[in-house]
Amino acid sequence: MRVTKLVTMTALAALAGTAGLDAQEPGAGPTSAQLVEGFTDSSRWPTFSGDYSGRRHSPLTQITPENVGSLTPQWTFQSGTMARGRGFETTPLVWDGVLYVTGPNNYAWALDARTGRKFWEYRRELPDDLTYGRSAPVNRGFGMLENQLFMVTLDAHLLALDRTNGNVLWDIELADYRIGYAATMAPLVVNGKVIAGISGGEYPTKGFIDAYDPETGERDWRFYTIPSPDEPGGDTWPFTGVRERGGGGTWMTGSFDPELNLIYWGTGNPNPDYYGDDRLGDNLYTASIVALNADTGIIEWHYQFTPHDVNDWDSNHVPVQADIMWEGSPRKVVMVANRNGFFYVLDRVTGELLLGKPFTDTTWARELDDDGRPIVLNDGSQGCLPDYWGGTNFMPPSFDPVRGLFFVSARETCATFIPQKPEIEPGRNSSGGTVWVDRDQAYGALRAIDVRTGERRWQFRYPTPTMAGVMSTASGLVFAGDNEGNFMAFDAESGDNLWHYPTGWSIWGTAAITHMLDGKQHVLIPSGTNLTSFALPD
């Protein structure tokens, strides 16, 4: 060979010598250790909820209740793509001045956090016979590890993209989309594994949680949310042939406790959604939270919020962790404000139920029995029930550990469920009925819940039920949104509205993030086709 290594080295040296490089290695971070550190570096938002706790509570304090009134837009990014009725549902990740953003129809971008301008754009070519992915062509964000970004797709694949240029590094199938599967959640990277969930509970699908090798895309483990007949919980599906298509999707990102090495994940509705006569029993582990060993995927404990759900009350919520004093003793807990209208506090080591109390005016049940099961007062025959989108939904809540307050967007609705036995066929929706919603009685509210008592501390009422998530900050602010498109800031103590900005489209299924950049705290909110960054004026 004529070209020697010396020449190669010379060429590379010529490249590097003019670069003015600092000490950081190419493609540096986030490492697994940096993901565990979470918010340690205030310029970063490295994982879906900001850190593994699921709290979506930032330590930043530059923007305060006193100055938030002068918060000003810095830039707007327009995606150029739209999902019918639903736009951005993503949580951007922030790393070293760059935003990594997914959008509807499996677009994705790397953006300059100072200006919103594009470094690169990615668009997946999707098949034209999508099933669930056609009805909700959304995406909720990337997972990130070192130089790789991980994204799920509407045709139920998991991709690794190169963080520098958006090139696809590998592409694997999670499940066959033609049956009814799709994927929309933001992957969670833990212990050097990419954790991904699946959508499609309105079709004859079977939910699972997967772990993949980030380098190769090979699957490490899979946990099915519906057990086999010989496994614990298998007897909650007494009818044969049902469990293979029993639903239990896993379409929202979970949280992770590195010390316990447990992943907490919510599961979706059983299928058919509304018609339950051919799936009698509790239908574990649907409408539940499961705690899985992060290395093996083996279930440690579970709690089912809605046994034998017939109202499409998925439990696909972000499980929120806290270490609190409980009846005089320190307790590691995980909290869920559920679509069934109850707020729950569970011991996250054992799964023991500590508190279960309505945070909405639900008529379905008002109490739990000694076994933690709801005492159902109204199966629908006593008048309206919360609608199929529930007392809240997948939009992230937040938790302020200093104030002990859990902030959640509540939905007060009234609906009549009309079940009907569906035809079960791969690729065909099998919701099993319809729902009439009385919109005249519906409204929404941002509510602050005292986690030690489950009591409501304050609320701010919206004219219609909202699907916007929540973020809070250590300075005593709560950022939320409404169905009318307002992005708002509230006083965490009093619930007073301190600022609002009309974004022009419903804030739907997503929540704000915040990070420092050039000495200024930025707050970002996705809405419709736009992603807007706010900061205080100079």
Next chain:
Amino acid sequence: MAHCWGKRGETLLAALALLLSTSVASAQDSLANPHEGNPGAARAGRALFETRCAECHGADAKGISGPDLTDLWAAGRSDGGVFQTIQRGVPGSIMPSSSAPDDELWAIVSYLKGISTVSPVEFATGNADEGRQMFGANCAGCHRAGRSGGRLGPDLSRITLSRSRAGLMSSIRDPSAAMRVGYRTVTVVTAEGQRIRGLKKAEDAFSIQIVDTAERLQGYLKTDLREVQNEAQSLMPPFGPDRLTDGDLDNLLRFLASLREGGDAL
């Protein structure tokens, strides 16, 4: 099924009339271009492209408000995939669906493929194994081939699909002669005098976005910079005959061409 495309010298109108009269009922199912290799189809497709697509994608198909269509095959797209995109549009975007007859759409596919792809015959000479070693020693620091390589320069895994032998040789011998958008050299000088060199990815009146030579995405406000220097020299060093003989180049291009045939990557 016989297809009677207009021959060279016949009028475009006649070609279009024949296009419209030709039935390709099974084309969508098989997703194979029924007019593969027919130059008449490509000529008719060009006319259709110019009237229906060029406003957004440019007369040369290299993109204006819509994306560059000349790198579709190099990006791994198939004939059938491009056909489907034209037929059903891109959901959620300005790209509309089309109700035009399949033959017209396949003609557009033929045209685009014709201007986007290069025959493997151009890369038939050389030794791929030696070329692989050469790539690893000279190119892999900045370019990807298969599953490994650098990120600063373009991924070359499918480059021989879209770039001619002459074009690639020119880019290797004299990379500064033609630098693609997104790969143009820029040096930004900070207020403190630090010089940061990289490739320009985007720029407006107030800011610039680059990938620096450490492969980091970096955005700058121009108010924070002393200067933005657009450079005429590519970051890629020239590989003249003193570094790579024509034989070396043969081997290198043969290796890259082998990747499109499923050959061993790095």
